[in-house]
Amino acid sequence: GEDVEQSLFLSVREGDSSVINCTYTDSSSTYLYWYKQEPGAGLQLLTYIFSNMDMKQDQRLTVLLNKKDKHLSLRIADTQTGDSAIYFCAESSFSGYSTLTFGKGTMLLVSP
Amino acid sequence: KAGVTQTPRYLIKTRGQQVTLSCSPISGHRSVSWYQQTPGQGLQFLFEYFSETQRNKGNFPGRFSGRQFSNSRSEMNVSTLELGDSALYLCASSLESGPSSGNTIYFGEGSWLTVV
Numbered sequence: 001g002e003d004v005e006q007s008l009f010l011s012v013r014e015g016d017s018s019v020i021n022c023t024y025t026d027s028s029s030t031y032l033y034w035y036k037q038e039p040g041a042g043l044q045l046l047t048y049i050f051s052n053m054d055m056k057q058d059q060r061l062t063v064l065l066n067k068k069d070k071h072l073s074l075r076i077a078d079t080q081t082g083d084s085a086i087y088f089c090a091e092s093s094f095s096g097y098s099t100l101t102f103g104k105g106t107m108l109l110v111s112p
Numbered sequence: 113k114a115g116v117t118q119t120p121r122y123l124i125k126t127r128g129q130q131v132t133l134s135c136s137p138i139s140g141h142r143s144v145s146w147y148q149q150t151p152g153q154g155l156q157f158l159f160e161y162f163s164e165t166q167r168n169k170g171n172f173p174g175r176f177s178g179r180q181f182s183n184s185r186s187e188m189n190v191s192t193l194e195l196g197d198s199a200l201y202l203c204a205s206s207l208e209s210g211p212s213s214g215n216t217i218y219f220g221e222g223s224w225l226t227v228v
Contacts, residue, residue, distance in 0.1 A: 043219035045219070092217075
């Protein structure tokens with residue numbers, strides 16, 4: 001079955017880089033997503049990567065995908081206190097195009 | 113361009129009652145999905161609708177139902193509410209329901225349901 005795993009917590013200092021990791025099990029995954037959730041809010045789409053790509057860069061965000069190991073990472077450069085939030089990794093499988101399977105989320109705490 | 117709009121944002125219901133939540137997708141988007149978020153279970157898929165047809169359904173009891181209208185707006189209904197139904201219900205919209213380049217899926221702010 002489908003399963004997405006993330007570490008639960010990450011703490012960094014302002015200005016450092018943050019790396020949030022995710023592993024998934026569904027080898028038929030088509031797209032892999034990163035969402036951000038701030039307290040009391042919905043999910044904000046940060047970026048996504050198609051499964052035939054290795055890397056995608058979008059301003060301060062870099063996504064790396066190792067399809068062989070089913071490992072996905074999100075790197076945030078120059079992390080700011082406003083980046084403190086919960087980050088969710090999600091996969092969509094070929095069978096359920098707009099159906100996402102989420103990890104439990106990684107809480108990122110950025111200290112000044 | 114307006115985002116995904118969910119109403120109501122907050123509501124309190126009593127056990128045994130029923131509730132209807134509404135979602136307006138981004139203009140032009142035809143796929144609407146619903147998710148339940150709880151501290152214990154995290155984010156779980158409820159169902160997906162595309163062109164008024166349910167395409168996919170998660171592992172939830174029959175008390176959870178939904179529908180989509182011709183203008184792509186969607187509603188979900190929970191009957192005979194239980195305390196465990198207290199959650200944030202999130203609606204997501206996307207342009208299509210199928211593999212395509214850039215199948216971006218956007219979420220609304222959610223409806224907070226408390227069952228007492």
